[in-house]
Amino acid sequence: MRADAARNLDAVLRAGARLLAEDPGTSMSAVAAAAGVDRTTLHRRFANREALLSAVFQAKLDSAENVLDEARLTEAPVPVALHRYVEKIVPVSREWPLDTRRMMQNDPAASIRRQEQSARVDAFIRRSRDEGYLRGDVDMTWARTVLDQLVDAAAHQFPTLTPPQAADLVVATFMNGLGAA
């Protein structure tokens, strides 16, 4: 791919992620305009709207996969891995703010890939409990959900937090809650 084409593709994906996160009904025209390209250029690269959506999701999944690899969730000590995972996933969530859960239902391939990544975090949560870092009576799916929600909240509703600050906050809340001792 030519360099200018790569630049434009990147701009389109980022603009698409941003606009579609604000309003899932955003038109192709709006995405094209925000990315500084002509509407027809978008249609040349992506056969239809769904294809654009899929490409944006792929980009998000690529970033997330890197984070999962770097966090070493299966090997590193639980506290270290958790903190590192949150610290790295917050910027990804900010760069690609799309809600993958509700917008990906028409893309089976991406959906499967997402579930694979999700399973890796689930396994980490399970290991955390097995190693005694989580209470034994906690439902694992609930723990997983809470972690996701805290990450999303810190990433999007507290945009001024740096990733390390966000990680401190999320991990502390996840482990200890907000109640007084």
Place this chain on the structure above:
Amino acid sequence: MRADAARNLDAVLRAGARLLAEDPGTSMSAVAAAAGVDRTTLHRRFANREALLSAVFQAKLDSAENVLDEARLTEAPVPVALHRYVEKIVPVSREWPLDTRRMMQNDPAASIRRQEQSARVDAFIRRSRDEGYLRGDVDMTWARTVLDQLVDAAAHQFPTLTPPQAADLVVATFMNGLGAA
């Protein structure tokens, strides 16, 4: 208003809330069909799409306001009020699953009303800290956000939980987190 008209209106609002929560781009036709009403009936009652949206939000805000009144957030003991609030707000969130935060920006009146309700919960969070139920070093806006997220998660991602069960789970996680002692 005639009785049948009231029935139809109610059906439209509930169907609208459900469908629009799943897909914010749901068409008026789809809402009408789901409510068992003709499309033109919808257009007669609501001048445009925005008006329908506003009406759905109003319905949600009405329900939420009842909950805030009944929970007695300013008077009842903090643990009691918190548990009662969560227990009552979970069904509201389930009945009106729309995300008020992102879909209400074109409705200033509803937006203001939402902020007023939000302020009541904020005040309760502040009281909880002042009375020693929350750690003193916790950011109040963070605490508020976490509570909202936990409620949403319990309401929508764990639909089989009864409201009391959901309240137990949310309150325990909010106060104590998920970490081992």
Place this chain on the structure above:
DNA sequence: TATTATCGCCTCACTGCTGTTGCATTTAGC
């Protein structure tokens, strides 16, 4: 039962989004 508010059905016009094509122009890479 009589009245009338409400509804369903049909039709129409309008708009915005999608997707395609042809052609001239620009730009990256050799």
Place this chain on the structure above:
DNA sequence: GCTAAATGCAACAGCAGTGAGGCGATAATA
């Protein structure tokens, strides 16, 4: 500098959603 890829621009067709109006039928209420 040359070549081919990529783009911008204009125009077009098709489609879905929106919103309005008329009219006969239906159902609530007095």
